[in-house]
Amino acid sequence: MISTTDIKADNGYVHLVDRLLIPLSVVQEMGNGTQQQILNLMSDMDLELREALTITTLLGSHLRDIWEKEFTLFLPSNEAVSFLLENMDGYSGLRDFRTGDEVLLLAEILKYHCIVGQRKTVASLSREQSLTMKQGGRLSVSVETFVSLIDETGQTSKTIKGDINIGRGTIHIVDRVLLPVDLL
Numbered sequence: 001m002i003s004t005t006d007i008k009a010d011n012g013y014v015h016l017v018d019r020l021l022i023p024l025s026v027v028q029e030m031g032n033g034t035q036q037q038i039l040n041l042m043s044d045m046d047l048e049l050r051e052a053l054t055i056t057t058l059l060g061s062h063l064r065d066i067w068e069k070e071f072t073l074f075l076p077s078n079e080a081v082s083f084l085l086e087n088m089d090g091y092s093g094l095r096d097f098r099t100g101d102e103v104l105l106l107a108e109i110l111k112y113h114c115i116v117g118q119r120k121t122v123a124s125l126s127r128e129q130s131l132t133m134k135q136g137g138r139l140s141v142s143v144e145t146f147v148s149l150i151d152e153t154g155q156t157s158k159t160i161k162g163d164i165n166i167g168r169g170t171i172h173i174v175d176r177v178l179l180p181v182d183l184l
Contacts, residue, residue, distance in 0.1 A: 009100040071169035072120040074113045074139075074149060076177045077160060084177040105183065111135035112151075112180045119170050122147055122162040137180035149174065152181035 007014040076084075085091050097103055111134040120131075129141040131149075142148040147159040157176035164171040 004095050007098045007103070009103055011100075014103060069117050069168065070119040072115040072118055073169060073171045074157070074159075074174045074178060075171050076113070076157075077173050077175055080157070080174065080176045108135055108183055109177065109179065112137050112139075112178055112183075113174075119168070121170060122159065122172065133180075135180055137182065139178065147172070149178060151178040153179050155179070 002015050005013075005015045085093060085096075090096065097106055114134040115131055116134050125141050125143065125147050127141065127143045131139045131141065133139060137152050139152075140150040142150060142156070147162065149157045149159070151157070155176065155178075157174040157178055159172045160175050161173040164173070
């Protein structure tokens with residue numbers, strides 16, 4: 001079902017739907033195990049986070065190479081996304097990102113959560129390691145009793161669930177939205 005219509009983008013309009021749309025060819029290529037992993041992950045997400053993934057899918061060429069290679073995604077939890085939105089003037093949900101520039105801002109933020117070409121597990125992340133993100137920025141790694149990531153603003157986010165393997169990638173759920181300094 002379409003939940004929000006006519007969000008202006010640079011090259012047309014975006015319409016938000018209430019579930020992630022995956023082409024049949026992608027589903028057939030993934031195989032049953034990966035399909036079930038995606039369905040399990042999606043069932044644990046609330047509507048706002050599903051909308052974020054839908055927006056990501058709609059961004060097409062801006063993020064396509066993330067899904068075509070091995071990747072590592074540090075995906076913010078529902079609470080992390082809610083906290084960020086509560087602290088942004090004029091934004092109470094993802095539906096408030098209406099212009100093409102605002103949608104592209106979401107893409108840049110997501111790119112800062114992703115490593116393309118490497119599948120990092122929790123065990124492969126080491127203390128004082130520096131990670132280069134798809135967006136071009138860097139994250140620092142800290143390992144104590146859990147893996148923490150320090151973004152370019154100096155804020156720390158910890159991994160609350162790690163090593164979710166999906167297709168060619170690995171997802172780690174983090175407790176904070178990571179922000180690159182050049183977007184502030």
